[in-house]
Amino acid sequence: MTPAARIAAAAELLDAWRAGAPAEKLLTTWARQNRFAGSKDRAAIRDHVFDAIRCARSFAALGGAATGRGLMLGRLRADGIDPGAVFTGEGHAPAPLSEAEAAPLPNLADLPEAVACDCPEALEEVLRDSLGPAFRPVMDLLRHRAPVFLRVNLRRSGRDEAAALLAGEGIETRPHALSPTALEVTAGARRVQQSRAFAEGVVELQDAASQAVADLMPLGPGARVLDLCAGGGGKTLAMAARGTARHYAHDAAPQRMRDLPDRAARAGIAVTCLASAELDEAAPFDLVLCDVPCSGSGAWRRSPEAKWRTTPDDLTRLTALQAGILDRAAALVAPGGHLGYATCSLLSAENDAQIARFLANTPGWMRIAERHLTPLDGGDGFYAAVLRRGDG
């Protein structure tokens, strides 16, 4: 496909996305229906689509319309490319520019701040309140793709040895300051999942800030640790690789844990999955981590659709769910034990305000550690707190 044909395909897909279809599903269906497209075409179209979703508000302003065509026009203008050179109507290129489309439009620097940094209108106030002076730099970073990070499984290898093993397979990395186990991939990211280091459980794909959250959790030798909202088990595995604790995983949607036994086996780690009905019998635990469902605002680089689709009502629903999970988790902690709380959110209502509410309503607990991470630290935005239960 020509570069212009890829832009035309991306514009069509973006129209379907705007009508409500999930981008990932649209791209898979498109690839199935357009077998002539090679892997480079598919990768380029995917990049166009996701970049346009990350920057949907500014690209629409620069392109003169929030349609797929307008978003692609805006993308070219944001990159300093004359859209008239691409929108030629020749071959499979998009139709030539209309007079209105060719008329001069503002530059990125001339747009209102919230538009230029692609802040969702519905959440602008809570984002500004939560981020304070970091609002603009964080929102600017969220317009770009996320770096790829690996977690080195210290049970299998040191960080330097893992980096050397990866380099031998054409994957270049550098250590990242967020965690002693984190490597940032600087070249060859597409090879990771086919590499020996990955197949043998030496490395896992995991955001560096997510690793930092797992690092914060206190794990005494032989402690009984429950990951209450385990999902795919990213944090369970990161904690389990650190020591001799006994690990249990649970999720309200158990199918989300379906890959966990295989991933744990590959990493040389034992994890017991627990059903909801088994939790009370298995309690108490020395540490219960609740990595709760949240707005995902810290991870909008990876999942940019949520940036435009999360509403204030969603936030109300999520904070109520989080409060309920915290209360449930607290009841499973042994006297003198710890409760970990984590979100990949940038919003105070889901983070420190949630912990303040819990501490105000639940006597006998104290906060002993807290971390606010934003993309300015290099990884996704995360919040984590560790609370200690009194001995009484």
Ligand SMILES: C[S@@+](CC[C@H](N)C(=O)[O-])C[C@H]1O[C@@H](n2cnc3c(N)ncnc32)[C@H](O)[C@@H]1O
């Ligand atoms: C942020 S994700 C967890 C990600 C995971 N810890 C990781 O590191 O890969 C939140 C998880 O909480 C689960 N969940 C939602 N409501 C829950 C509840 N009431 N109790 C336990 N898990 C719940 C969801 O199914 C989802 O898998």
